[in-house]
Amino acid sequence: xxxxxxxxxxxxxxxxxxxxxxxxxxxxxxxxxxxxxxxxxxxxxxxxxxxxxxxxxxxxxxxxxxxxxxxxxxxxxxxxxxxxxxxxxxxxxxxxxxxxxxxxxxxxxxxxxxxxxxxxxxxxxxxxxxxxxxxxxxxxxxxxxxxxxxxxxxxxxxxxxxxxxxxxxxxxxxxxxxxxxxxxxxxxxxxxxxxxxxxxxxxxxxxxxxxxxxxxxxxxxxxxxxxxxxxx
Amino acid sequence: xxxxxxxxxxxxxxxxxxxxxxxxxxxxxxxxxxxxxxxxxxxxxxxxxxxxxxxxxxxxxxxxxxxxxxxxxxxxxxxxxxxxxxxxxxxxxxxxxxxxxxxxxxxxxxxxxxxxxxxxxxxxxxxxxxxxxxxxxxxxxxxxxxxxxxxxxxxxxxxxxxxxxxxxxxxxxxxxxxxxxxxxxxxxxxxxxxxxxxxxxxxxxxxxxxxxxxxxxxxxxxxxxxxxxxxx
DNA sequence: ACGAGGCTGTGACCACGGTCACTGGAATCA
DNA sequence: TGATTCCAGTGACCGTGGTCACAGCCTCGT
Numbered sequence: 001x002x003x004x005x006x007x008x009x010x011x012x013x014x015x016x017x018x019x020x021x022x023x024x025x026x027x028x029x030x031x032x033x034x035x036x037x038x039x040x041x042x043x044x045x046x047x048x049x050x051x052x053x054x055x056x057x058x059x060x061x062x063x064x065x066x067x068x069x070x071x072x073x074x075x076x077x078x079x080x081x082x083x084x085x086x087x088x089x090x091x092x093x094x095x096x097x098x099x100x101x102x103x104x105x106x107x108x109x110x111x112x113x114x115x116x117x118x119x120x121x122x123x124x125x126x127x128x129x130x131x132x133x134x135x136x137x138x139x140x141x142x143x144x145x146x147x148x149x150x151x152x153x154x155x156x157x158x159x160x161x162x163x164x165x166x167x168x169x170x171x172x173x174x175x176x177x178x179x180x181x182x183x184x185x186x187x188x189x190x191x192x193x194x195x196x197x198x199x200x201x202x203x204x205x206x207x208x209x210x211x212x213x214x215x216x217x218x219x220x221x222x223x224x225x226x227x228x229x230x231x232x
Numbered sequence: 233x234x235x236x237x238x239x240x241x242x243x244x245x246x247x248x249x250x251x252x253x254x255x256x257x258x259x260x261x262x263x264x265x266x267x268x269x270x271x272x273x274x275x276x277x278x279x280x281x282x283x284x285x286x287x288x289x290x291x292x293x294x295x296x297x298x299x300x301x302x303x304x305x306x307x308x309x310x311x312x313x314x315x316x317x318x319x320x321x322x323x324x325x326x327x328x329x330x331x332x333x334x335x336x337x338x339x340x341x342x343x344x345x346x347x348x349x350x351x352x353x354x355x356x357x358x359x360x361x362x363x364x365x366x367x368x369x370x371x372x373x374x375x376x377x378x379x380x381x382x383x384x385x386x387x388x389x390x391x392x393x394x395x396x397x398x399x400x401x402x403x404x405x406x407x408x409x410x411x412x413x414x415x416x417x418x419x420x421x422x423x424x425x426x427x428x429x430x431x432x433x434x435x436x437x438x439x440x441x442x443x444x445x446x447x448x449x450x451x452x453x454x455x456x457x458x459x460x461x462x463x464x
Numbered sequence: 465a466c467g468a469g470g471c472t473g474t475g476a477c478c479a480c481g482g483t484c485a486c487t488g489g490a491a492t493c494a
Numbered sequence: 495t496g497a498t499t500c501c502a503g504t505g506a507c508c509g510t511g512g513t514c515a516c517a518g519c520c521t522c523g524t
Binding site for chain 3: 149150151189190192193196
Binding site for chain 1: 295297298299301303305316317320321323326327346349350351353356357359360361363364365366367368370371372373374375377378379420462463
């Protein structure tokens with residue numbers, strides 16, 4: 001690997017507009033910490049205000065209702081960041097964040113972070129784009145929750161998972177196959193409902209389980225099923 | 233009135249950090265237009281990218297499922313703005329906006345708007361704070377939709393409406409009383425369910441209809457009712 | 465003063481999907 | 495090679511709340 005020795009922030013997308021020297025000085029302003037899978041990185045309603053860069057690993061933004069029900073908001077891959085909202089407005093954490101894999105995260109306090117973005121318009125813009133993309137996803141989810149039944153929300157989620165690898169043949173392979181409980185947490189339903197929705201789809205030859213992956217055989221038809229219900 | 237003659241942007245909160253001269257030049261870069269109540273200002277999925285300042289009047293951000301079902305996201309008062317997301321990322325409109333009253337809006341194209349905020353860190357920060365507050369409200373709404381029943385969502389909305397005028401006596405008057413259908417659109421349920429929830433509450437002496445307004449008689453108890461269900 | 469239109473309030477009905485309770489397979493580890 | 499754990503799949507049950515259908519009220523406008 002061509003990387004400089006020791007931890008660095010060169011793979012953090014948000015910081016790409018910075019020149020290497022600036023990133024280096026930033027490295028020393030961060031607190032660094034490793035997390036095990038399932039370890040909690042940020043706690044819902046905590047009043048820390050650091051922004052966190054995911055240098056290695058992968059994390060999940062979730063919330064739990066005390067009953068154990070889990071609502072999943074986003075997965076953030078290596079090179080991403082989180083915690084920006086509390087850094088920006090000083091408010092409490094709006095969700096928890098847990099490590100999915102072994103993870104290395106760099107914490108930067110709100111003050112230096114805000115100084116950084118006010119000094120670099122390119123960073124400010126990138127951050128705003130991130131915030132608006134989060135907003136777009138949220139309003140779509142609210143629309144889904146308000147207008148779609150649980151089954152159709154599962155269908156819609158399948159489409160979202162499949163679209164990135166949709167081939168010209170109207171087939172899309174999702175690999176590895178997602179765990180039912182995870183899909184359930186992303187569309188606010190239960191594991192059982194997801195299982196039933198998927199068996200119905202495979203009964204109708206719209207979807208198929210192949211080895212380790214889940215294959216959407218007829219993407220367009222699945223898409224029409226969701227759209228028909230949306231507008232009605 | 234002490235205002236300068238002709239339309240101006242002095243009451244737009246976002247632009248408060250600007251000096252008056254800068255606001256004046258901005259006035260000439262805007263396109264101005266008046267709207268009647270119920271008139272559509274922005275159309276869902278439209279691909280315009282202006283930011284809109286609400287100079288006079290009041291507007292509502294909503295979406296409709298083609299069935300007529302209405303999902304309400306936010307009301308924006310005089311001095312506010314909307315449309316920033318499409319200006320920032322160039323994407324289509326994520327919701328429709330309609331005038332609630334007679335409204336005067338100033339449209340500013342994305343390019344000059346982005347130049348403006350990249351040149352004024354104070355504006356950039358204010359905009360980010362606005363974007364994160366939208367995100368916070370959305371994630372709260374998603375949590376409510378995922379963990380609360382329709383009745384409890386109505387209760388929660390009542391609390392949100394009442395809190396700003398909560399007195400030391402544990403009583404809060406909501407004035408004027410909101411229309412049931414509007415509450416329904418804000419918490420994604422039906423007019424009928426709102427009516428039933430409110431009669432139940434007044435039967436239990438938690439809420440009372442007084443002349444033109446709706447009075448929450450026992451704020452704390454209502455609050456406990458919602459919290460008890462949330463954590464379970 | 466009367467009729468029209470918008471809002472509220474309630475009853476009856478029933479389907480969607482959450483919950484509970486299992487079974488069975490597939491991995492992982494001692 | 496069991497034993498344990500995690501995940502998928504399915505049946506039965508029934509409560510919540512969406513839908514439809516009306517009836518009573520205001521408030522306006524003419």
